[in-house]
Amino acid sequence: MASAPTTDDNRFGLRRQARLPGPLRLDSGAALGPVDIAYETYGRMNEDKSNVILICHALTGDQYVASDHPVTGKPGWWWRMVGEGKPVDPARHFIICSNVIGSCMGSSGPASVDPAINGPYAMRFPVLTIADMVRAQAMLLDHLGVDRLSAVIGGSMGGMQALSWPTLFPDRVEACIVIASTARHSAQNIAFHEVGRQAIMADPNWRGGDYYADAQVPSAGLAVARMAAHITYLSEAGLTEKFGRRLQGRDAKTFGFDADFQVESYLRHQGLSFVERFDANSYLYITRAMDYYDIAEDHGGSLASAFAASRARFCLVSFDTDWLYPTAESRIIVHALNASGAQASFVELSSPFGHDAFLLECPELNRVVNGFLKGGRA
Amino acid sequence: MIDNLRPDLALIARMVKPDARVLDVGCGEGGLMAALRDTKKVDARGLEIDAGNVAAAVGRGLSVVQGDADTDLTYYPDASFDYAILSQTLQTTRRPDLVVDELLRIGRQAFVSFPNFAHWRGRLSLLWGGRMPVTRLLPDTWYDTLNIHHVTVDDFRALVKERGWTIDGQWFLKGDKETTHANANLFAEHAVFLLRR
Structure with a gap:
C-alpha cells in the first residue's frame, strides 16, 4: 500500500488542476473526456487516509473554499467553516474542494475546448446531472489516491452532491453533512431557474451560446438571472431589515426608473459583480443539473431505498427562514433515513x-x- | 456517569441491556443517550422537539433528530429498536395513548416514565387549597405548564389494561429513592414502566 503523500507531491495544495482521460459516462448517455477538474487541498492526508473531507460547493461557488478568490480577491466562500480552529480544520483534516464539472473556474464546462472541433463546447457541452458531478469528484479522489471520505459536506447544491455521494458510492462515505438542501428540486425551484435561463437566452449577446470569440457576452441576461436568484437566497424579513423602503442616495422618488430604492441598487450590484466571475452558459448547465435532481426518482420512487446500501452517518441542517429549500x-x-x-x-x-x-x-x-x-x- | 442522571433516567439506564438499540423520544440534550453509549455501548438515537437541545446533543456526537413525538414516530420502521424510551414526555404529548402505541411498534419494549399526578402532596393541595398543585415535581402554574395530559399511576395502569399491553416491569420513585409498589398511586412521585405489546 502506498504511503501517505508528502507535501511536495504536486497533486496537493492550492490552485491545482487535473486532466483526467475519462471518458466519464454521463447520465444523459454521452461521454465526457478528457475531464478537467480544478481543485484545492488543505492539510495533510494521514497515514491510514482516514481524515479526508470533501467539501461540495453551491451553484455559483468554486473550489476556493478557504483561500482568497483569484478574481474577486475575497476570502474563501466558507472561511467561517473551514480553516484553522474551525470545525473543518487543516490541522486535523485533509480537505478537498473541487470545482464542479459544468462550471467555469477551471473544471470542464461549456467554455472548455471541445477536442472534436478544437473550439469551445458552448451548447455542445453535454447536459449534466448532480450525479455526474459526483462521479467526476470520485474520479478526482481516485487520482489523489483517496479511497474513502471520512465526511462529505455541502450546502445548497453542495448538499445535493453530499447527499448523492452515499447513494452512488456507499462504500466510500463514512459521514455526510447536508445543509440547507433537498433530495429533489421542487416545481418552484425549477420555475425560478427557468426565469434565469430565459433571461440569459433572451439576451441578444447570447447567440445560441456561441459568444466566446466575441467581446460581447450575455452579461445583461446573466445579471438578471442572478438578481432573480439572489432574492430566493434571502428572506423577506432580512430584506426588510437591511433595506426596507429606504431610497438610494436621494431624498425623494424620481418618478422614473432609476434604482430609487436601496434594494434595487443592491440587486443591480449583485448582478453586475456576478457577471465578472461567471459564465452564462455554465449558469444554464448547472441550473439544469439541479432541476433534474431527484434522488428518489433514481431509486424507483423510494428515497429510503437510495440509502439502503450506505453505512454512513448523516447530519442535516435547515434554516427556519430558508424558503428556497425549506x-x-x-x-x-x-x-427516509429513519426508515432505512x-x-x-x-x-x-x-x-x-x-x-x-x-x-x-x-x-x-x-x-x-x-x-x-x-x-x-x- | 449513570449516577449523575435524573433518578428516573438512571433507573432506566441500569435496566437497558448492553449493546442494545435504543430510541430516546424527548431526549433533551442527550444525557441518557450519552451515558448509555459510553457505559453500555448502546446504539442510541434521539428525537427531540427543541432546536437548542438538538444542537447540544449533536454537538456531543449523538444522533438526534429534531421532531415531534406526536407526528414523527410514524416514520420509524416496526421493531427497529430494542427499547423505545419516553421519559417525562408522555404528559406533554397531544395523544399519549397513540404515542405509547407507536413506541411499542418501534421498540420491542418501551420504557415510559412520568410524574404521578395523584401523589398525596398534589391531592392535598387540590383538596385543601382548591388550586392546581404547584410542587417541586410540578413546578409550573396551570397556564404555563407543558403538561397537557396529567396522569396518575392508576390511570396509566388502566390504559395499559384497556389496550392489552404487557407490563414487564414497574418502578416507583420518591425523590431520588425507589419506593414500594404498595399504594404507589398515593406515595410515588414518579413512575417508570417497562411495557411490551
Whole structure:
C-alpha cells in the first residue's frame, strides 16, 4: 500500500488542476473526456487516509473554499467553516474542494475546448446531472489516491452532491453533512431557474451560446438571472431589515426608473459583480443539473431505498427562514433515513438570513458540524 | 456517569441491556443517550422537539433528530429498536395513548416514565387549597405548564389494561429513592414502566 503523500507531491495544495482521460459516462448517455477538474487541498492526508473531507460547493461557488478568490480577491466562500480552529480544520483534516464539472473556474464546462472541433463546447457541452458531478469528484479522489471520505459536506447544491455521494458510492462515505438542501428540486425551484435561463437566452449577446470569440457576452441576461436568484437566497424579513423602503442616495422618488430604492441598487450590484466571475452558459448547465435532481426518482420512487446500501452517518441542517429549500425538504430526507435505519441527526436552526444563512455567521451551525464530525471519533 | 442522571433516567439506564438499540423520544440534550453509549455501548438515537437541545446533543456526537413525538414516530420502521424510551414526555404529548402505541411498534419494549399526578402532596393541595398543585415535581402554574395530559399511576395502569399491553416491569420513585409498589398511586412521585405489546 502506498504511503501517505508528502507535501511536495504536486497533486496537493492550492490552485491545482487535473486532466483526467475519462471518458466519464454521463447520465444523459454521452461521454465526457478528457475531464478537467480544478481543485484545492488543505492539510495533510494521514497515514491510514482516514481524515479526508470533501467539501461540495453551491451553484455559483468554486473550489476556493478557504483561500482568497483569484478574481474577486475575497476570502474563501466558507472561511467561517473551514480553516484553522474551525470545525473543518487543516490541522486535523485533509480537505478537498473541487470545482464542479459544468462550471467555469477551471473544471470542464461549456467554455472548455471541445477536442472534436478544437473550439469551445458552448451548447455542445453535454447536459449534466448532480450525479455526474459526483462521479467526476470520485474520479478526482481516485487520482489523489483517496479511497474513502471520512465526511462529505455541502450546502445548497453542495448538499445535493453530499447527499448523492452515499447513494452512488456507499462504500466510500463514512459521514455526510447536508445543509440547507433537498433530495429533489421542487416545481418552484425549477420555475425560478427557468426565469434565469430565459433571461440569459433572451439576451441578444447570447447567440445560441456561441459568444466566446466575441467581446460581447450575455452579461445583461446573466445579471438578471442572478438578481432573480439572489432574492430566493434571502428572506423577506432580512430584506426588510437591511433595506426596507429606504431610497438610494436621494431624498425623494424620481418618478422614473432609476434604482430609487436601496434594494434595487443592491440587486443591480449583485448582478453586475456576478457577471465578472461567471459564465452564462455554465449558469444554464448547472441550473439544469439541479432541476433534474431527484434522488428518489433514481431509486424507483423510494428515497429510503437510495440509502439502503450506505453505512454512513448523516447530519442535516435547515434554516427556519430558508424558503428556497425549506425545512420540510430536510424532513423528507430525515424520514427516509429513519426508515432505512441510518444514523441521522437533524436540526432546524434559527437565522434571519434565509437560504444564505449557511454561508454567514452562525455559531450553532459550527457547533453542530464540529460535534457531528468529532462524534465519529468517539 | 449513570449516577449523575435524573433518578428516573438512571433507573432506566441500569435496566437497558448492553449493546442494545435504543430510541430516546424527548431526549433533551442527550444525557441518557450519552451515558448509555459510553457505559453500555448502546446504539442510541434521539428525537427531540427543541432546536437548542438538538444542537447540544449533536454537538456531543449523538444522533438526534429534531421532531415531534406526536407526528414523527410514524416514520420509524416496526421493531427497529430494542427499547423505545419516553421519559417525562408522555404528559406533554397531544395523544399519549397513540404515542405509547407507536413506541411499542418501534421498540420491542418501551420504557415510559412520568410524574404521578395523584401523589398525596398534589391531592392535598387540590383538596385543601382548591388550586392546581404547584410542587417541586410540578413546578409550573396551570397556564404555563407543558403538561397537557396529567396522569396518575392508576390511570396509566388502566390504559395499559384497556389496550392489552404487557407490563414487564414497574418502578416507583420518591425523590431520588425507589419506593414500594404498595399504594404507589398515593406515595410515588414518579413512575417508570417497562411495557411490551
